[in-house]
Amino acid sequence: MRKTWIVARHEFLVTTRRVWFLVAAFFLPVFFAAVGGVMTLVARGVEREASEARAMDLGLLDRWGGLTLPPRGFRIVRLADEEEGRARLRERKIGSFLVVPPDYLKTGSVRVVTMRRPTLLTAQRPLLPASLEGWLVENVLRELDPDRVERAKTPLLLQRVYLDPSGQVSDEDPEAAVRRSLTAYAFFLLLLTAIFTSSAYLLQGLAEEKEHRVMEMVLSSVTPEALMAGKLLGLGAAGLLQVTIWAALGVVGVLAFAVQLALDPQAFLLCLVYFLLGYLLFGSLMLGFGALGSNLRESQQMASVWTFLGACPAFILIALIESPQGTVARVFSFIPFTAPTTMMFRATVDPKGTPALDIVLSLLLLAASTALALWGSARLFRAGLLLYGKKPGLREIWRWLVAAR
C-alpha cells in the first residue's frame, strides 16, 4: 500500500506540473470564456443594430384600408405607393415598410420590404416591432368588446396543476424536474470528461514509460499490481483536479450545481459511488489494454474500444431524459460499461422513481465487473509491461488472461 501511495503521488505530481496540464486546466477555460465573451459582444452589437432598425419608423402601404387605429409602441409613416416606400428606405427614413393587400382579411398575407439581409445571428430575430401583431389584431377586431380583443391577442395563459399518484394536488416544483435533468446532464458530462481526461493521462504516461524503457527499472521495486493501482489513483486524481478546476472557473455553474445537489443528497452519494466504480472500471481497462501497445498510438488503439463503450449512453441521451425508467434506460443500467452514466442520470433525474432493485442489481453487476476488470487488467498489465515492439493477437491476450507469468 505504501508503494502504491508513492507511485500515486509521483504520477500526480509529475502530471500536474506538466505545462500542458496547466494549459489545459487554466488556459482552455479562459480561452473559451474569451471566445464566449467576443461572441456575446458581437451578438450584442447585432442586437443593438436590429433594435435600432426596429425603432425606426415603419412604412405602411395599406391597400386593404382597415388599418386606421393609431399604433402603440411604434411609429408608422403612411405611404402613397411602393415607390415612395423604396425612396424612404434608400434615404434610411424608415427601417422597412409593409404592403397590406386589398384581400388581407382573406389571406392574412403581408409583404415586408426591407434592405436588411438576414445573417446567422439575426435570422431568428423579429424584423418588425413586437407590438405590430397586436395592433393588426386590434384593427381586425375593432368592433368587438376590448376584452375579447385582448384575449384574441393572448389567447392561452397556461397554469399547470400537477397531481400526485393519489390524485391530490402535488406540492412539487414542476420545474425541478427540468433542473434535475440539467444536473444529471452536468454529472454525465463530468463523469465522461473525468474518465476520458484521466484515461488520456493514463495512456500517455504508460506509453511514455514503455517507449523510454522505464518499466523494468520500476518493476524491480514494485509489483505490477501496486504500480497499476498507484497510476489509477494518481492519474485519476490529476484528471479529477483538472475537471474541478474547469468547474471552479465556471463559478455560476458550480453554484447552480451545488444547489441542485443539496436537493437530493442520496442521489449525490449514489452518483459518487457510480463515478468511482466507473472510473476504476474504465481506468483499469485502459491500463491493461494500453500496456499491450509499444507506443502511444498503439496503446490508444488497444484502449479505444473502452472509450467507445463508455461514451455509448450519449447516443441514447434523449431516451434517458424523456424516459428515465423506460426499457432502454433499464437495459443500459445493467450493462457495466454503460451503467455508471446511465444510473447517474436516472438517480438524478428521477431519484424517487428509480426502483431500489435496479440500483442494487446495477451496483452489484458493476462492482463485480470492476473487480474482474482490475484482476484481468493487472494480468495484461503485467504481461504487457515487458512487451516491446510486438502487438499481441487475441489468442495471446487470452493466454495472458488465463495463464500465470
Next chain:
Amino acid sequence: MDPALEFRSVTKTYGPRIAVEAVSFSVERGEIFGLLGPNGAGKTTLLRLAMDLLRPDSGEILLFGKPPRPALRERVGYLPEERGLYPRQRVGEILCFLGELKGLPRALAARRAEDALDRLGLTEVLRRRLRELSKGMQQKVQIAAVLLSEPDLVLLDEPFEGLDPVNRLLVTGLLKESAARGAAVLLSSHRMDQVEALCRRVFLIDRGREVLAGEVRAVRERFADQAVLLEADRDASGRPEVARARPEGTALRIWLREGVSPEAFLAALLAEGVHVRRFERALPSLDDIFVRVVRS
C-alpha cells in the same frame, strides 16, 4: 549463510521455445559473479526470473534463501537490459522516487542521490532534466539509481554497454566497493572480455543451457593448452618446438609441440642467448573457451 541468489534446476519456456533449461547456480554474498553468454542465450530471462518478473515452469529460485517475495525486492538493485528513466523529469526527482520505492525515507533517498551522483562525477546534473544529459551520463544515472539503496544483491544486465573506458573503470570501482561491503553482484554480459577480470566465478550459458561454470582462474586453467606468451629480441615462430604462433599485442602467442614443456622451451631460448623480455603461460580467454566449448 544462504547465497544471495540461487537457481535450482530452473526451466522457463515461451510457448514452444525453451528460454532456459535446467539451470542451476548460486551467487554468494561478497562476490562478483559473471553470467556470460552470447545474445539470446537466456541471460535476460534468468535476471527477470530472479526479479520475479517471470515465473519458472519448473525448478526453484531463492533470494536470500527464500522464494522471491515482493518485500525482498527492496534488497535487490536491478539494472535491466531494456532500461531508461523518465526523460522529462529532473535527475534528483527520479532518484528520490526510485529510492523511495526501494524503501528509503524521502530525505535519506535525496541525500543518497546526491552522494551517488557525486561519486559518479555527476554532481551538477542533480537538478537537470534527464533528456538534457548525454547517453553515457544517463547510463551513469541509471547505475546510481541501482546502487542508491545499497542493495544486498546487485543484478546488472550489460552494465558497461555504452560506457567509455574511463567511466567503465569508475563503475567497476563502485561494483567492487559493493562486493567489499558484502553485497552479491551479478554481471550479465555477452562481452566476456569486459567482465572476466572482474569476476571471481562465472556461469556461461548458450541457448538456455549451461555451457560451463566455475572460478574464472580454474576454468581458464582447465582449458589451458600448451601455449606461452613470448616477447624476445628475435622471432621464435620458426623454431622446431613451436607448433604454431600468432602475434598478440607486442608479444607472440606460441603453441608448443606435444611433449615440449614451457620450462624446456624457455631453457632452450636462454641457452641460445635469446634476450627474453616476457615469458608467461598463456591462459585462454573466456571468449576463446566459450567458442571452443560451443563448437565442440
